[in-house]
Amino acid sequence: MDMYKNIIDMHTHTDNSFDGHHSTVYMCEAACNKGLRAIAFTDHCEVDAFDASGERNVRQAFFEIAKAKSAFMGKLLVLNGIELGQPAYDIETAEKILASQKFDIVIGSVHNLRNQQDFYYIEDFSQIDVKSKLSEYFDELLTMLEWGNFDILAHLTYPFRYLYSRNNILVDINEYKPQVDEILRLTAEKDIALEINAAGLRQPINRLSPELETVKRFKELGGKLVSVGSDAHYAQHIAVGIKDAMSVAKEAGFDCVTLFQKRQPVEIPIE
Ligand SMILES: [Zn+2]
Ligand SMILES: [Zn+2]
Numbered sequence: 114m115d116m117y118k119n120i121i122d123m124h125t126h127t128d129n130s131f132d133g134h135h136s137t138v139y140m141c142e143a144a145c146n147k148g149l150r151a152i153a154f155t156d157h158c159e160v161d162a163f164d165a166s167g168e169r170n171v172r173q174a175f176f177e178i179a180k181a182k183s184a185f186m187g188k189l190l191v192l193n194g195i196e197l198g199q200p201a202y203d204i205e206t207a208e209k210i211l212a213s214q215k216f217d218i219v220i221g222s223v224h225n226l227r228n229q230q231d232f233y234y235i236e237d238f239s240q241i242d243v244k245s246k247l248s249e250y251f252d253e254l255l256t257m258l259e260w261g262n263f264d265i266l267a268h269l270t271y272p273f274r275y276l277y278s279r280n281n282i283l284v285d286i287n288e289y290k291p292q293v294d295e296i297l298r299l300t301a302e303k304d305i306a307l308e309i310n311a312a313g314l315r316q317p318i319n320r321l322s323p324e325l326e327t328v329k330r331f332k333e334l335g336g337k338l339v340s341v342g343s344d345a346h347y348a349q350h351i352a353v354g355i356k357d358a359m360s361v362a363k364e365a366g367f368d369c370v371t372l373f374q375k376r377q378p379v380e381i382p383i384e
Contacts, residue, residue, distance in 0.1 A: 122342055
């Protein structure tokens, strides 16, 4: 990590996420100890399963992050984010959630197809038509992008990690090139940041999401903003793989990674 000065992590989860483990303040202390300049907390909010407890969670997360923001002022830039899952499945609810607080960063994600379970919970893909599932997945990313009220497109190849860990299926993204190109083109056009998500480096697939060739293609198609995130669900995973993600951004031709404050992009030089 010491080859870069400006380490930032734009995708992390606290215990306000159902699958998070550490408090916001504990995560901030860990981030300071690791020498980060900025951290965004982006707790889960699955829009297609949003209810009263989801609403409480969003509020709780927001206020804990707001407190941490002022407690760590001058030491660590703390950004108040949210990871919206499946916002396009219920746009009205998504807009209501976004209007409820002044977020710095909104991440847009698709973890599951409509009325289906999160890819994470699928234990066996062998009886599933993978090609059509993935094609549906990419179509849902496109639908989400057409809505477009978010700042960062999360983990573009999210299902790939589970196809690999469950059934040893290694997907070639080029088989989906027309759809992926359309996704990258729309992301660029809407000035949404393409996330380079490092969680896969801690998983059997051992790859970034997406990989270098896709980040390069994004640049070719006019992409201007990239963001880097560990997707840490534990304090010890904060910034893990960020260096690799920054190297890929640099190699793809980006001089900066992006953070968002009050939903406005701020470019941070990769150096
Ligand atoms: Zn996610
Ligand atoms: Zn996440």
